[in-house]
Amino acid sequence: MMPMTDCDAVMRQFWDYLDGELNEATMAAIDAHVQMCSHCNPHIQFERAFKAALRSAREPVAELTPLRDRVRAALAAAGYEAP
Amino acid sequence: MNPTDSHPPDFEAECLRWLPDLARYARSLARDDDLADDLVQDTVLIAFKSWHQFIRGSESRGWLFTICRNRFYRVHGREARQVAADTPELETLAATALFAAASPQGLGDVFEQEEVVGAVGDAMAALPETYREVALLIDMHDHTYESAARILEIPVGTVRSRLFRARRLLQEQLLTHARDLGFGVARPSAESREGRP
Ligand SMILES: [Zn+2]
Numbered sequence: 346m347m348p349m350t351d352c353d354a355v356m357r358q359f360w361d362y363l364d365g366e367l368n369e370a371t372m373a374a375i376d377a378h379v380q381m382c383s384h385c386n387p388h389i390q391f392e393r394a395f396k397a398a399l400r401s402a403r404e405p406v407a408e409l410t411p412l413r414d415r416v417r418a419a420l421a422a423a424g425y426e427a428p
Numbered sequence: 429m430n431p432t433d434s435h436p437p438d439f440e441a442e443c444l445r446w447l448p449d450l451a452r453y454a455r456s457l458a459r460d461d462d463l464a465d466d467l468v469q470d471t472v473l474i475a476f477k478s479w480h481q482f483i484r485g486s487e488s489r490g491w492l493f494t495i496c497r498n499r500f501y502r503v504h505g506r507e508a509r510q511v512a513a514d515t516p517e518l519e520t521l522a523a524t525a526l527f528a529a530a531s532p533q534g535l536g537d538v539f540e541q542e543e544v545v546g547a548v549g550d551a552m553a554a555l556p557e558t559y560r561e562v563a564l565l566i567d568m569h570d571h572t573y574e575s576a577a578r579i580l581e582i583p584v585g586t587v588r589s590r591l592f593r594a595r596r597l598l599q600e601q602l603l604t605h606a607r608d609l610g611f612g613v614a615r616p617s618a619e620s621r622e623g624r625p
Binding site for chain 1: 438439440443444447448451452455456461465468469472473476477516517520521523524527530531536537539540544545548549552563566567568569572573588591592595598599602
């Protein structure tokens with residue numbers, strides 16, 4: 346049996362839900378509710394867009410070759426030997 | 429490969445595999461490219477020296493992040509502060525209230541607007557460190573609550589409280605920014621919320 350989910354339950358757990366941190370049954374129950382609920386659906390879209398916006402602001406990492414070379418040289422100096 | 433060896437066969441390969449992630453994390457901690465590169469190098473050297481302490485089969489990325497963060501706080505003399513955390517449930521409900529207020533103001537799609545997305549970096553930088561570092565790990569570096577808890581050496585419950593608080597603070601700031609830019613105001617809440625599809 347899928348646990349019953351209402352708007353209140355979604356409201357209380359939506360971050361855990363969006364982060365995929367709930368158990369499978371609860372994830373599925375909330376999925377099902379959100380798909381058909383005109384109240385929760387726009388709310389979840391809003392929060393999803395917010396999370397995507399945060400993700401898109403990740404620090405860009407420029408050219409890593411100099412850093413990689415530098416780390417390799419430091420390791421060699423510290424006595425690292427490749428197997 | 430020698431499975432009986434307590435040291436994984438190639439330390440360097442294991443470290444370099446996570447170099448892009450580590451470099452990005454160091455940059456977000458240090459907020460200065462040169463300092464960040466120093467931090468990465470220090471992290472790798474410390475990891476190399478304590479490689480024997482690394483438990484095989486545990487997650488090396490999380491381990492490197494932990495070293496990186498500890499090193500950063502030690503070098504910069506900053507104490508990772510403990511703050512009283514509000515309950516995650518209250519923070520979640522507060523975020524729901526933000527949406528309930530924004531939606532009838534025509535701000536329901538505000539996080540899809542380029543100008544608002546462009547302000548995320550500044551909003552993140554303005555967060556108090558305690559909240560910023562949790563959001564950084566989970567929202568920008570895709571760590572789970574569990575993994576963030578290990579790196580920050582705090583309970584998972586505290587990760588949730590701080591993360592949810594961080595997100596609420598970010599949303600408040602971004603919504604204010606959006607209103608300043610004129611989003612939402614052109615579409616006053618003429619229609620009732622019940623009338624929306
Ligand atoms: Zn609902």
